[in-house]
Amino acid sequence: MFYGAVAWDPWLIVAQIVCLQCLYYITLGSLMSILVGPRVSRMSLAYFFDFATVTASTVTGWCIIASFFLSSIVGAGFLVYLVERAKKCLDFSATVYIIHLFICFVYGGWPSSITWWVVNISCLAVMALLGEYLCMRRELREIPIGRFRSNV
Template sequence: MARRRRPPRPGALTELPPLKILTQIVLLQVVWYAVGTLLILFTALVAGKKFSFDLVLSWRSLRGDTTVGWMLGLVWLLNSVVGAVSILLLISRSKLVPDFALTLHFIHLVVVSAYSKSVPQNMLWWALQVASAAMMTSLGVWSCQYRELRPINFGGSAQNTTGESSMAASTNEAGDGEQEYGRGRGRGRGRDGAGEYEMVGMKADGEAT
């Protein structure tokens, strides 16, 4: 007897086609490096420093005893906000945000290690990666959840919906008044509220009883 396969875990990367996952990861990585390079280039020019790709891809440039090292740390934290926005635009699913954010930083670790020809040995670099991944994950999850929980508008505005509700309530009140008026068997009040009326029986010859 054939065994039934278990359904994939909700929110897992297996829910998406492999080619789409690869495309999204490449786009996220390209945007992250492009924006980070531009921010570092702008900051270096403003500070009067010479720009080189060591500032972007070498872990040795991120040091706690130099102004350039702290400047790079702040720039990479700012770039994490850009990464969260990129995840919101490209992924738009809160359950997949941690997977993509951690994958992005893991690829960055591989690239930095290959460029520097050694695994990063600076504690500040590792602390920055943890802070960057946490910031990107938290901002990405919050923004995606905010987008997922927004009310869906089917072509009408909130004012139109409120007006229709008020009109329906008025119609219901008017209908209830007419039903009360029509159900009266003895004494009651007229529609115009001018006074009370009394229903009397009529004989066949037209005289009131």
């Protein structure tokens, strides 16, 4: 979709990063409203950006963890359409999670929970590896040339 003939286009890269980040948070918000929303009295940004909410000791914490993992799987699908190249999937996935780390740092301080780090590094790995796999499958598809042949 966004891949062009020009090798270095910083505006394209910024547009891809912004689109991927927005789609990631839209997906995360949708999944959290489905999984976490019924369990809490009021949704807030704390469930997105506060490291203390990512915990394995409560059912709500497990729902938050599941939301993060499911959004990383959906994010891998976004990589296929936005980035379109397997070799760029790790870069864009890492960018999404580095921006997320920065927002979490601004929101609630440096994440000191080991659970938060394990969840986010695992989600980064899932998004990057699944995105690379899906992009490679798309890149290796056969090019249909039958419709370009003339009937002689």
